[in-house]
Amino acid sequence: MVYRISPENVRPPRGGPSGALAIVVVIGLALGIWLLAGRDPGSSTFSSVDDPGRSDARAPDDPVSGLPYVAPIDLPARVAEVLRDVDAGGELPAGVSRRPFLNGAGLLPVQRTTGYYSQYALGAGSLLVAGAGGERYYSDDDGASFSRIGP
Template identity: 35%
Template sequence: MSPRRFLSRVLCPALLLGVLAACDTPSSGDRAGQAQTRTSTTARATRDPHSGLPFIAAADLPPEGQRTLRLIRAGGPFPYRKDGSTFGNREGILPRRSSGGYREYTVPTPGEGDRGARRIVCAAVSPPDAECYYSADHYASFRRIRP
């Protein structure tokens, strides 16, 4: 292949794509582009900046999780003896806190004869809904419940 043919077949399309991408970038004087940028920076984050964990809305929790969260916010009473006990964070997934910094609560699993694997873990020193996390798999992963 001649150098000229190479340039026309390989580099020209690449250059064209670069030019098109540059055309999509709003100029500093483009008010519509500025509004679009402002909108994207104010959109709700998908990850908690403190823990790095993905967010989950309380409304997206399973119904049993929503009930457990309401009980936590109300201060109980809790159906399981271990609800409100210290969560040690031995997995190291949640942000570090001093010993006793988290409390765990059971999210019942329909059809399970015991407590099941689902939990809500909340920071012990903050208001009950300020820093809570949901685990559907017995602490293997967590999602931050959006405050």
């Protein structure tokens, strides 16, 4: 019996890097970037962890809501104006309306009473939310995230 080897039955020789080598290269590259970034995922590449010119000081988060604080002085002028009017119980500026804020996404502390929060839409994605207990929240991204207005 004679066996013939035809070109269709012969495997071509394998060439190029193996999958294991590619994985090692990717892991090595990721490790190198991590080391250059100062081992801090939030730092920029080529920055030093002990950089004396870098200040990480910021106000602590609100213990009740867990949201970061924003000082009233750091708010845009229009937001600060509406905040003063809301706190004083005065007339709202033209184009600003008050309506209930339902907190459907649960970004603010959950309250048992319906209508606890009031929303003031200020345009350009800015929201001011006031709680019945005196707490105030600000969003500059149309309610996707909030900051607690405070100290």
